[in-house]
Amino acid sequence: MTEEKIFERDNSNYLPVFNRYKIVLDRGEGVYLYDINGKKYIDFLGGIAVNVLGHNYAPLVDVISKQAAKLIHVSNLYYTQPQADAAAKLVKLSGLDRAFFGNSGAEANEGALKIARKYAKKFSPDKTQIITAWDSFHGRTLATLTATGQPKYHKGFEPLPADFDYVHYNDAEELAAKMSDKTCAVMLETIQGEGGVYPPKDDYLKKVRELCDKHNALLIFDEIQSGMGRSGKFFAYEKYGVKPDIVTLAKGLAGGVPIGAFCVTEEVAQAFHAGDHGTTFGGNPLACAAANVVLDTIPDEKFLAHVEEVGTYFKNRLIDLQKKYPNQIGEIRGEGLILGAQLSKPKRTGVEIVNECMKRGAIINCTVGTVLRFLPPLIITNEHVDEVVDILDSVLGE
Ligand SMILES: *Cc1c(COP(=O)(O)O)cnc(C)c1O
Numbered sequence: 524m525t526e527e528k529i530f531e532r533d534n535s536n537y538l539p540v541f542n543r544y545k546i547v548l549d550r551g552e553g554v555y556l557y558d559i560n561g562k563k564y565i566d567f568l569g570g571i572a573v574n575v576l577g578h579n580y581a582p583l584v585d586v587i588s589k590q591a592a593k594l595i596h597v598s599n600l601y602y603t604q605p606q607a608d609a610a611a612k613l614v615k616l617s618g619l620d621r622a623f624f625g626n627s628g629a630e631a632n633e634g635a636l637k638i639a640r641k642y643a644k645k646f647s648p649d650k651t652q653i654i655t656a657w658d659s660f661h662g663r664t665l666a667t668l669t670a671t672g673q674p675k676y677h678k679g680f681e682p683l684p685a686d687f688d689y690v691h692y693n694d695a696e697e698l699a700a701k702m703s704d705k706t707c708a709v710m711l712e713t714i715q716g717e718g719g720v721y722p723p724k725d726d727y728l729k730k731v732r733e734l735c736d737k738h739n740a741l742l743i744f745d746e747i748q749s750g751m752g753r754s755g756k757f758f759a760y761e762k763y764g765v766k767p768d769i770v771t772l773a774k775g776l777a778g779g780v781p782i783g784a785f786c787v788t789e790e791v792a793q794a795f796h797a798g799d800h801g802t803t804f805g806g807n808p809l810a811c812a813a814a815n816v817v818l819d820t821i822p823d824e825k826f827l828a829h830v831e832e833v834g835t836y837f838k839n840r841l842i843d844l845q846k847k848y849p850n851q852i853g854e855i856r857g858e859g860l861i862l863g864a865q866l867s868k869p870k871r872t873g874v875e876i877v878n879e880c881m882k883r884g885a886i887i888n889c890t891v892g893t894v895l896r897f898l899p900p901l902i903i904t905n906e907h908v909d910e911v912v913d914i915l916d917s918v919l920g921e
Contacts, residue, residue, distance in 0.1 A: 526545075526559060544881060546558045546562075550579075551577075551578025552577075552578055553577045553579070553580075553900075554566055554903050554907050555578070556578065556886065562884070564881070565884060565886065565910050566900065567887045567907075567911050568896075568899070569775075569900045571748075572751075572753060573774045573775050573779055574779050574900050575817060575821065575900060576778045576817065576820065576900060576901070577900040578779075580778065580816075580902075582816055583813060583816045586812050587812065590808055590809050590813075593808075594808050595807065596807045596809070597808065605809075605814075606806045606807075606811045608815050609814045609818060610806075612815065613772070613784060613786055614786060616758070616818070616822055617758060617786040618766060619767075619770065619787055620786075620787065620788050620792060621786065621787055622784055622785070623784065623785055623786075623800070624783065624784050624805045624811065626783055627781060627782075628662050628745075628771070629663050629667045630773075630783045630802070630805070631747065631783035632662050632667045632670065632745060632747070632785075633662070633666050634771075634800060635745075635771050635787075636708070636710070636743075637799075638769065638785075638791060638795055638800070639741045639791075640707055642707075642790075642791050643707035643740075643741070644794075646739065647704070650706070651685070651707050652686050652705045652707055653670065653687050653688070653707055653708050654687075654688045654690055654701055654702065654706060654708070654709045655671070655690075655710045656689065656691065656711055656715065657672040657673075657689050657690070657691055657718075658673060658719065658721075658891075659671055659672045659673070659692070659710075660673070660712070660716065660718060661745055665683065665684055666684050668683075669687045670687060673718075686707075688701055692718070692723075695727055695734070703738060704739065706735075706740040707741065708740055708741040709735055709741075711743070712744070712745045712747075713745070713746055713749045713750075713758070713759035713763070714749040714754060714759050714857070714858060716748035716749065717890050719856075719890055719893075719896075720862065720894060720896055722856060723763060728763045729763070729765055735768075741768040741769060741791065742767045742768050743768065743769040743771065744769070745771050746758055746759060746771060746772055747774050748861065750772050750775075751775035751821055752826065752859075753775070753860050753861050754859040755830050755831035755834060755859035757822045757827065758770060759858065762858065768787065768788050768791055769786065769787045772784045772786075776814050777810050777814040777817060778813055778816060779813075782806075782810040782811075782814055783805070829901075830859045830860055833903055833904060833908065834860045836908055837862060837897070838857065840908055840909070841864050842855050844864070847916070848920075850868050851868060851870065852864050852866060853866065857897075860898065860903070861897075861898060863890070863894045863895065866893045866895065870921070871918070873893055873894070873895060874889055874892070876889065876915075877895070880914055880915060880918055883917065884914065885911050887911065895915075
């Protein structure tokens, strides 16, 4: 089928909720993608932080193929070894006590919010306030879109679940003023992704932890984008020396197979009894087998050191671009391989820059209209960075 036929077929049948770029992707190999015309692209978006091991990573493909041939699904009425293994690995890595698997980031956060509300009921029936940050992103279910501090995602879906409040990320004083003994939980992305790539400043997260302890509120870190080694640590919170009561994961956790997870302390876990939560597909042996490959690969010291090193190289190359085009590029932000370049007064809009890079064979992303965002596979090398930065340089230089 030709590209035009596929555009037409999709446009006339699929729910039109995405502004898609006009290419039809067909196959991937490592850090590269190919469209149906055979055109090659270097992929510095990684399916939005999903393809952490790149495309077609042989050990992952092998495990998925073998598991698919053996057993794809059985329901959570039974035990399977891939699920038991994946849960044990996540518990060990997170320093928390129990894990639950769903199928997406939104489901992971939805589960985290549910268990937080249930846990707080133990103390008082009106300990229900959930505080999240403006410009956050937590998902598209009713509770998680309400948690998402961006009014554009709320519009039209009212009435929204009650008792959500918002504060500015990195402002501990504002948070202190909003919190009380009615606060059930504070949920934050450890590094804000979709909102424009904002890492926590100074000891912000430590102050948040203290405030949560003071008010007996749970601290939930959404590591759906910042986790799985992207920051240079398996969990970004390890970088800041702050441990949450609940952490949520998804995106790269199974290297591209749909999965979501949340981990909690034993004390929080006690709030849920048999029947309080569930899922049909979540934690199926196929997804968990894939997750086990990621969980055996990324936490390795050498792997994480590589993310840190190539991330530093990439950040420095972006800072050089900023110096070369000070009118077009402002601040460079991020950690490891979650990086953002703030556009100041570019000759082209963010979306135009992304489109122009795509024409030249590089896939990057623009978030909030004014921040170029890079979430490449974690296996990229300095040469891959050079390839993308050179393309960006040629686009900005025109
Ligand atoms: C992508 C993302 C989500 C939502 O994940 P889905 O799998 O799309 O439901 C939630 N939180 C953060 C930080 C994300 O980046």
